[in-house]
Amino acid sequence: MINLTDSALNAVQTAISSAADPVDGLRIMVEAGGCAGYQYKMGLxxxxxxxxxxxxxxxVKVFIDNTSHELLTGTTIDYVVAVQGSGFTFDNPNAQSSCSCGKSFG
Structure with a gap:
């Protein structure tokens, strides 16, 4: 199971409600790449x-393909507002390593 914090859920709801075209949900996936081996991808x-x-x-519906689901099981996704910038963060128990920006893992 993947968990979205209340903050992440609110950010996704805001994005969906302000989308120019009809949107059914949020796709979260993992692709090869990034500085640590895999990178997170998200989009409406x-x-x-x-x-x-x-x-x-x-x-809010979240769509995850089967390959990504295995790599994301147990992950908590949060939306953080900070001085350095705002964005989604991933606390992934399956990650053996991660880059300093938090957008990729290995």
């Missing part, structure tokens, strides 16, 4: 893909 999408796991919380 119109619909789930056939192989997606769908997680719903407070009316």
């Amino acid at each position: 999408v119109r619909e789930a893909s056939p192989d997606d796991t769908v997680i719903e919380r407070s009316g």
